Amino acid sequence: MYDSSTDRLTTTLSGGRLTVRFDDGDENRIDYAVLDALASVCRSAADDPEVRVLALTGARGTFSAGAAADMGRWPDRFGHRRPEGSHGPAPLPEQDAVRALRSLMKPTVALLEGAVSGLALDLACVCDLRLALPDARIGDPRVRSGTAASTGIAYVLPRLIGQSQAMRILLLGETLDAAEALRIRLVHQIVEAPEAADAVIDRIATMPTRAWEVHKMQVLGQLDLDFESAMVHSLGVRQTHVIEDRLEGVQAWRERREPRFTGR
């Protein structure tokens, strides 16, 4: 199910954890084929009860330096829609991949190390949790190269860290080290080694996945709603999604033991 259509994006499913890895030379750059594969993997993961958490990472100690200089062949499924402007083709495949990852309601974790730049930052920012190794260098130089970030980051980042810090990253094009990224809460936690990140991610894989989905569905669905609409939305979501693990949750509490969740 997760045979990636390109070897520049690899997937491994084990113990509830779906690891998705950018894999291309030193920089793990992202082109249309990688975006296509990523979108496809996210959509498949949504319906697979075996997937309890998606971990996005890069091979050989680098997350990803961002978009490739040559993005490759325009994806067939956007075939007839390729609006061109003074700055090249419209970012439809980029937006689609960001949308697919953002729309996955299961837990998503980005493990940031080495270069985390531009389009790669877009993808990291629509994950629920960002863990960084101390050598992470995070930034968005697109404004410096005359490219406007039009992939959703302009909506997402100010809400994540406030408009003041978002402008620093998107308009000043500053690169932040892990400590600074933690200070402004662009990342949630610094981990000293990948093993420490594994512990966090594997623990999330044991959480009641369906409950996480119901939480996330409400949060993201209500970002642009007014209060009254949001309240109706909450009731609607909760009453149309069953969380089977609730029975185990209550039982474990009654028996004063650790719960064993299935994720359903």
Next chain:
Amino acid sequence: MTDGDLLLVEDDGAVRHIRLNRPEKLNAIDPLQHERIGRAFLDADADHGVRAIAFSGVGRAFCAGDDLGADSRSWPDRMRNRLVDLDLGLGPALLLETAGWVRHVGKPTVALLHGAALGSGYDYSLSCDFRLATADVNYGDPRIHRAMWAAEGWSYKLVRQVDQSAVTPIAYLGERMDGASAYEYGLVHRVYPAGSDLLEEARPFLAALAALDPDAYRETKRAILAGVDLPFEASLP
């Protein structure tokens, strides 16, 4: 005045204190108590003698959560046809409504958090304007760790009170906060030493709120709560 003594309502000058009073159950809240809490806030909002409202708990904790043992007979009559037959026999509809009433009170509302502030106690605290806590409070929303239903409106409120990056640890990971970490998230406004008597410590804070022009406060609060979802022009009165 009291309501079966489970909710104490007392005035200290222009400050109305609404106090959970079920200390033997760490102030766990059942459906009828939600109704009392909501009504007490509405009454305080309508009472011209009240200029600020403090919400606190008697005993060792503000509120340790929800009374899971309560059954459907403890629902208010007017909610009879809103009952949803979930496994626990409780539905989110009532708390969502009463927490909404608390949020839209036009007067200053202050939650005084000590001991534990969890479950629907956490939900009500998000509905207040200000949260004051002791350093050693156990504060947060660990319900996800029991896969409990969670649709009380925190998803709308928390997101607008803190940066969205904080939503993951607080709402998805159900992280336990103490006074200092809650203050760092920007969720709590004042932290007092462990063991403090918050009713005493908060008196100057509450008095300052009670001294504000009530119309100015009401209009500003309304503009903030509505404006967060509006475009600039539409947000102007």
